[in-house]
Amino acid sequence: MPQEALVQEEDLGLLVDLYELTMIQAYWAEGMNERATFSLFFRSLPQGRNYMLACGQQHVARLVTQLRFGERQIDKLRSLNLFEEGFLEWLAGFRFSGDIHAVQEGTPVFPQEPLLEVEAPIAEAQLLESLVMNYVHLETVLASKASRLVNAAQGRGVVDFGMRRMHGIDAAVRGVRAYHVAGLTGTSNVLGSVTHGLSAQGTMAHSYVQAHGKEDDALLAFARHYPGTTLLVDTYDTVAAVKRLIERMAEDSSLDIGAIRLDSGDLEYLAKTCRHLLDEAGHQDIKIIASGGLNEHSIRELVVNEAPIDGFGVGTSLGASSDSPCLELAYKLTEYAGEPRLKHSPGKHSLPGRKQIYREQEADGSYRCDHLTLRDEQAPGTALLQPIVLQGDFQEAAMASPDAAREASLDSVSRLPPELRSLVETRTYHVTISDRLHACRRLAESRLGLPPDD
Amino acid sequence: MPQEALVQEEDLGLLVDLYELTMIQAYWAEGMNERATFSLFFRSLPQGRNYMLACGQQHVARLVTQLRFGERQIDKLRSLNLFEEGFLEWLAGFRFSGDIHAVQEGTPVFPQEPLLEVEAPIAEAQLLESLVMNYVHLETVLASKASRLVNAAQGRGVVDFGMRRMHGIDAAVRGVRAYHVAGLTGTSNVLGSVTHGLSAQGTMAHSYVQAHGKEDDALLAFARHYPGTTLLVDTYDTVAAVKRLIERMAEDSSLDIGAIRLDSGDLEYLAKTCRHLLDEAGHQDIKIIASGGLNEHSIRELVVNEAPIDGFGVGTSLGASSDSPCLELAYKLTEYAGEPRLKHSPGKHSLPGRKQIYREQEADGSYRCDHLTLRDEQAPGTALLQPIVLQGDFQEAAMASPDAAREASLDSVSRLPPELRSLVETRTYHVTISDRLHACRRLAESRLGLPPDD
Structure with missing residues (x-):
């Protein structure tokens, strides 16, 4: 009887969609091993959300540097009768050799802004697609939901009771960290709390x-x-x-x-x-x-109506971010062999090139706007994308403790324009696109013989 | 640096909400160790659903029989400063000694019907609450969503592209089995497919x-x-x-x-x-x-409009069952020391006693209605709750292969009244409550001095 219960670390390399493996075997066979950049971003905010809190990118970046294919995993792939021995040897020797830049955990992010960029020989970067998306998607969705509950409770405590509704045990354990980063005051989840060095409440x-x-x-x-x-x-x-x-x-x-x-x-x-x-x-x-079926809207109503409630326990609506359990994260090729690349499908356009986000502040420290630029440009504000993996080495300093990430995240959310902390859509945070990034897009389009996309 | 990535099997005992441990320590201290029955059920269907496909109960029942607390787990609990040494010793010796009855994987179920019932000394049964709920909730939600896609596609293939949106890696791997049971024709998920002996597509x-x-x-x-x-x-x-x-x-x-x-x-x-x-x-x-943002409604429209499409790939809407990611599953005490118990909170009433579900068929084999009875009653039809753990031993024969569970599930769904396979709410499937079960509820209410709840 196979042990079906739990995913083992040595199996993480198999956490791919099949097309990733067939594509990278094709790259391997074609000798296409130039450096590529893939960018992880979303095109639009889920309904009712004014920002998302990026989370999970440090966590998965560290995993990526540990990713290996052992004999058992190679045997499983061999049994699919799709892969050549030479390619399976390449996989057996796989070590991620590239760079990853990411925003800090708990950073508010907006449409088109990369949460993370991977630069590596194309096969290496392509291999990571589903793993990186799965990790960052989950924690970003959960942290963003928790941030809404924190906003609604206006200083009262909010405790996670959601384990039983969370989708599986990996979500239940990782979610506790995402909730903490976003500012929840506790969790009833014992394994989640001891894993992350937090305390459980009950x-x-x-x-x-x-x-x-x-x-x-x-x-x-x-x-x-x-x-x-x-x-x-x-x-x-x-x-x-x-x-x-x-x-x-x-x-x-x-x-x-x-x-x-x-x-x-x-x-x-x-x-x-x-x-x-x-x-x-x-x-x-x-x-x-x-407690009992609470969500951010019912909490806000109780707070506004001055119900003498000192703290809230939230389960179902939090555990799977039930009003918005998915974010349309995309992991797109934006550069290959030093040349900008883009996608032009209806409604799914992408911006080419390696990027940087600059977050500009007002004199009082609140956030004025962001500038989305090419990586080597300068713009006013703080550069949000920082290296967390360099030449395959995870930068341990990039892995914030849950408390440090929480402090930084709560500070960032407090600096957003106040309307953005509303529970309903209010205004769009302004993200400028630099002239050079515009020009880069036009260059990529013209090389493909495509009409400009403006 | 702790390994935060993956849940280890030896840690599964810690997958509890803290109150389970504090309650069972209280039972232990009070010498309350009579046999209890807990019933896993839902009070109402999510909006738009006419049935749910029960899934995950066999899987978690097997895990329950393997659940142990090792030295490292006991040390972690000791560090919380909440537990007495005598209780920690009890945990160190924990072996589930009770019985579990469950419906087969892939069985359509309706409000008030137990998907699973646990009978054991109260502390043992209470300890399992969050683990059992987490497992059955996830797979039931995902299988039920997949069943809708199968209904919409009317014989065309539907392939799971959802891994990147699924909530964590445990969901991504277990979901593949639930999708298969519900009738999807494939998955792009490599680890999920090799884990369950299925083939991946890409x-x-x-x-x-x-x-x-x-x-x-x-x-x-x-x-x-x-x-x-x-x-x-x-x-x-x-x-x-x-x-x-x-x-x-x-x-x-x-x-x-x-x-x-x-x-x-x-x-x-x-x-x-x-x-x-x-x-x-x-x-x-x-x-x-x-593919591309499809859900059961857009698939049905394409099918109805005779779009010449041979198969569908579905990601986001499937991966987290995005229109309905949660089910209000409850795990409630229904009997203690041979006496019926119930809950009487507004909107959260429960039926007491150990139960059985009988599914009655019409002459043509289609399902007429269900009869919810006490366990030892007889009623027309097939008894759906069958033992899968007896005195702590998992009944291996109860663990269907993915293919066998799929075949049984597709057969069951085909026997439902046809309106129930609609994508919108149509009619309520009839579930009778036996006279003895009614009488049992009135007895429990009168013992508590509560008004009858009819």
């Missing part, structure tokens, strides 16, 4: 209440096991449960309850009612946590 | 065309490397590319081209135009494959 489930005969017995037992814990009060009737809890606290002053959690019903009404009951009984220190 | 990317100076040189080079291959013809101008290709085929009769792929533009118009051009030149044998 309350209790309805099953604990159900398993005990009486609800208040269950709540008190749990509070005695875990002083300062959060008690789930909605298994049968929220207000009745809170009233009984207050009675039991009056009988036993040693009880230490940190918070109650509301998980269903009219959360605004219940939060106001429970806050009133708790305050009246002198329990101003007991916090109220809300 | 065409070529725009980059191959772009890297070569002239488009037709690129297409011919690729066709010579891979006789019978599929050529991508939309990099610059689809119709012009096909015309040039026909000219080149006229010059070199040895060229063997299996298909052309259209990846952008008006696919119906282009398919009809290209089909006409190819037929006129005597190339009736060259097939036309379409």
Whole structure:
């Protein structure tokens, strides 16, 4: 019986779409081994999003430098009867020898801006297509969703309860880092948190209440096991449960309850009612946590309506970024053998050349606009694409800790024009295209005999 | 530097939400170790879906029987300063000792029907919550989406191009099996296909065309490397590319081209135009494959409009089931110590007890309705919940091969009332609740002093 459960590191080289392997065998057979640049970008923002937070690029860049094809992987490819022995030997000796430039994890990015560029002999760069896209797509989608929740909560904590809805265990573990970078305040996910050196948070489930005969017995037992814990009060009737809890606290002053959690019903009404009951009984220190089908819109409504909620737990809408689970990331050839290349399919045009993004600030430090240029150009502002792999060597300094990436990301988001932090589409952040980049596109078009695309 | 890339099998026990561990430590401390039943089900169908295909339950059941906590995992939990040594010892000795009943992979399921039920001492069953939900959620969501594409294509092939949009590498590999079970005809995903013993399919990317100076040189080079291959013809101008290709085929009769792929533009118009051009030149044998932002609705439109397309490649909409990436799966305690248990939160009621689903057929073999009963009841039809783990032993016979699961699934979907295979919500499949199950609910409610919930 094959072990189907988990992807092993030595199998990561097989995480390709078949056409990558057939194309690079063709390059190998044709002796096409000039240096190519592939650019990872998106053409438009998903509906309702004003920015995306780039995430995952450091992570996958490090993996790329470790990518190898072992005997077992080569045997599997040999069994497909598509590949020549000489090409399989080339794969067996594969080591990524190129460069990767990327923006920092947690950087807000906009359409046409490369999140990452790979420069290497064309077969090497082509081989990475699906792996790089899969990694950056997932973490960027999840970090961007988390950033919206952070914006909506306006300083209240938001905790990830999404593991059960996340798509598989790799997403569940990597997502925790992306959420942290974007500013969530915690996660219930144990493996995700220990993997990234973060702390896990937790309350209790309805099953604990159900398993005990009486609800208040269950709540008190749990509070005695875990002083300062959060008690789930909605298994049968929220207000009745809170009233009984207050009675039991009056009988036993040693009880230490940190918070109650509301998980269903009219959360605004219940939060106001429970806050009133708790305050009246002198329990101003007991916090109220809300969960149960929340998303950024319902959180914003609760915040705007001044529901006395101290923190939010979000599961389903976060775990797969349910309103927008995909980003149309593209990984496109933009230069080959020193010459600009582009694509001209309807609605899928691309900009040629190796690029740089300059982010220009106002005098107060807020972001004014970006300048998209060729790599060797100068423009006002800070250059966002920095080398993270050089001649096949991962630059360890490029791998920020989760806390450092989070700090940088929250700072960046705070510098965006404020309308961009809205939950609905407001304005387009201005990204200029440099004259030289325009000229480069026209040159590539004219060489292909194509009409200018402006 | 920790290896953050991949989840190791020995870490799977940590794939829990923290509250599972704190709750089971409380059970352990309280000596609550009676047998519990947890039921995995959903309360309502996602918008637009008339059924879900249950998938992943066999897979996770096998993992559950292999779940262990090693020294390294125990050390990680110890470092959280939440757990007593005696409880950590209990975890170190953990072996799942219970039973799991599940429906077959690829079975159409409806609201309130258990996809799976776990019966074990309460701590064991509680520990599995997030792991079981994560596995079954992902594969059920992906298989259900794939089933819609199969329904829309009406016999034409549908190939998975979704790896780059799938949420992480675990989803990318497991999804391939779920797609196959649901009836997709292929995948471009190499690791996913070799893992499950399936074959991968592939065409070529725009980059191959772009890297070569002239488009037709690129297409011919690729066709010579891979006789019978599929050529991508939309990099610059689809119709012009096909015309040039026909000219080149006229010059070199040895060229063997299996298909052309259209990846952008008006696919119906282009398919009809290209089909006409190819037929006129005597190339009736060259097939036309379409891709580029397709989903079940656009596929149905192309099929209804008789676009001469022989197969579809689907990426983004499939990879994360983008219109409906989440299912509100619940894992709820329904029995403890032989007594029925339920939840009564607004909108989140549950049915108590250990259950069975009977699927009743019409005389012609089509499905008439389902009967949801207590486990030990009899009702007309076939009992869908079958044991896949007994006293901790995985029943290998319960793990169908991908091909066997696919055959059973396609057969089941074909027996559904035809309206249920529509892409929009049509009718509700009838699921009766047995009198004894009703009575069991009323008993549980009255014991809790709750009003009847009917």
